[in-house]
Amino acid sequence: MGLRALFLDFEEARARAKSFLPRALFEYIDRGTEGEQALVALRSGFDARRVVPHVLRPVSQIDLSARYLGDQRRSPLIIAPTALAGLVRFDGEVLMARAAAAAQVPFVVSTQSSTSIEAIAGQVPQAELWFQLYVWRDRTQTWKLLDRIARCGVETLLLTVDTPGSPKKVHNARNGFGVPLKPSLTLSLDLALHPRWTVGVMGRYLAQGGLPSYGHYPGSVAKAVTAAIRDERFALDMVLDNAFIAELRRRWSGRLLLKGILSAGDAVQAFEEGCDGIVVSSHGGRNHDSAAQPLEVLPGIRRAVGTSATILADSGVQRGSDAAKLLAAGADAVLLGRAPLYGLAADGEGGVVTMLDQLAEELRAFMAFTGAPDLGALSSCQWVG
Numbered sequence: 134m135g136l137r138a139l140f141l142d143f144e145e146a147r148a149r150a151k152s153f154l155p156r157a158l159f160e161y162i163d164r165g166t167e168g169e170q171a172l173v174a175l176r177s178g179f180d181a182r183r184v185v186p187h188v189l190r191p192v193s194q195i196d197l198s199a200r201y202l203g204d205q206r207r208s209p210l211i212i213a214p215t216a217l218a219g220l221v222r223f224d225g226e227v228l229m230a231r232a233a234a235a236a237q238v239p240f241v242v243s244t245q246s247s248t249s250i251e252a253i254a255g256q257v258p259q260a261e262l263w264f265q266l267y268v269w270r271d272r273t274q275t276w277k278l279l280d281r282i283a284r285c286g287v288e289t290l291l292l293t294v295d296t297p298g299s300p301k302k303v304h305n306a307r308n309g310f311g312v313p314l315k316p317s318l319t320l321s322l323d324l325a326l327h328p329r330w331t332v333g334v335m336g337r338y339l340a341q342g343g344l345p346s347y348g349h350y351p352g353s354v355a356k357a358v359t360a361a362i363r364d365e366r367f368a369l370d371m372v373l374d375n376a377f378i379a380e381l382r383r384r385w386s387g388r389l390l391l392k393g394i395l396s397a398g399d400a401v402q403a404f405e406e407g408c409d410g411i412v413v414s415s416h417g418g419r420n421h422d423s424a425a426q427p428l429e430v431l432p433g434i435r436r437a438v439g440t441s442a443t444i445l446a447d448s449g450v451q452r453g454s455d456a457a458k459l460l461a462a463g464a465d466a467v468l469l470g471r472a473p474l475y476g477l478a479a480d481g482e483g484g485v486v487t488m489l490d491q492l493a494e495e496l497r498a499f500m501a502f503t504g505a506p507d508l509g510a511l512s513s514c515q516w517v518g
């Protein structure tokens with residue numbers, strides 16, 4: 134008899150993450166922005182969409198293989214970029230890369246990861262690493278970062294374009310969570326109440342010489358999460374225009390995708406600028422509380438860019454059925470943000486693999502119940518709601 138699984142679905146993994154992580158870190162991951170209506174809209178949007186199953190054409194074999202960016206893949210799942218995943222577990226990004234390699238899915242490393250792409254690629258050469266770019270004000274430094282990424286063998290770059298401002302997050306302010314992380318009574322209590330994290334994650338980092346920081350910033354600029362980034366050259370340049378995308382396209386010879394598209398017009402423009410794909414995303418409901426949700430806009434975007442263009446999508450996926458609904462609405466593959474982070478918090482590398490397996494199993498079950506033998510068949514399903 135096998136060991137009892139630590140969690141059986143997203144909700145159980147989330148509950149484990151909630152008890153393991155300091156509240157400030159859990160809420161940084163879990164919560165939204167302003168009144169958190171985007172989170173409500175994401176959940177209720179998926180829940181309200183219901184499929185009409187075909188039961189008189191049973192399928193004996195379900196094929197989860199996906200085709201995007203010109204490649205045939207085993208599954209439509211991808212691990213999304215998430216800043217500071219190294220705080221969730223000791224060496225969190227390396228564990229994430231190992232899990233991605235085991236599950237044979239790509240892992241998108243964030244510009245704001247706590248471990249550098251060189252260190253991740255060096256320790257997990259078997260992982261397929263993509264990179265998510267936030268642009269630094271000093272373009273020379275940004276282009277240097279691109280060279281570093283390319284030297285690590287990264288072929289796919291996601292430029293995040295959906296954060297032109299700073300989202301209002303009351304919970305972070307109240308919990309004392311931010312970079313720089315300032316010592317406070319609230320944080321000290323939080324750490325004392327979560328000793329497994331404080332000893333097992335924070336303690337191990339301290340024993341190795343200090344708190345983690347942003348892995349891609351020069352050491353003199355980002356010393357630790359407790360230190361402010363004062364060097365203006367490394368401030369994020371969030372307002373990106375066509376001229377920048379054209380320049381990036383000239384400088385980056387690999388695949389380029391824009392992440393955070395919700396408008397058909399922007400999608401068409403991205404392909405006109407020579408991008409290889411887009412990620413239709415509302416940033417997991419973390420940025421713009423009034424923004425439309427991917428499920429609502431995907432069909433229009435697919436119609437606008439045509440059947441052969443690569444469209445990835447994310448935001449709010451907690452179940453295989455959520456992923457199925459994005460795929461049916463026009464996505465070729467689905468990125469997961471919080472789900473793998475909760476798997477990581479619950480059970481390290483193995484927890485991420487379990488989470489990916491469970492989502493794939495749920496997707497397979499959805500397809501069997503619906504009468505869809507492959508992902509392509511999802512788009513011809515009949516939907517209500």
Ligand SMILES: Cc1cc2nc3c(=O)[nH]c(=O)nc-3n(C[C@H](O)[C@H](O)[C@H](O)COP(=O)(O)O)c2cc1C
Nearest residue numbers: 162213214215216243293416417448449469470471
């Ligand atoms: C803790 C956390 C940190 C994130 N950091 C980044 C980031 O650095 N860059 C980025 O493009 N998106 C970032 N995202 C957004 C994810 O890439 C993704 O779009 C989103 O999480 C998908 O929604 P989901 O979490 O509901 O799956 C982050 C998300 C979370 C939860």
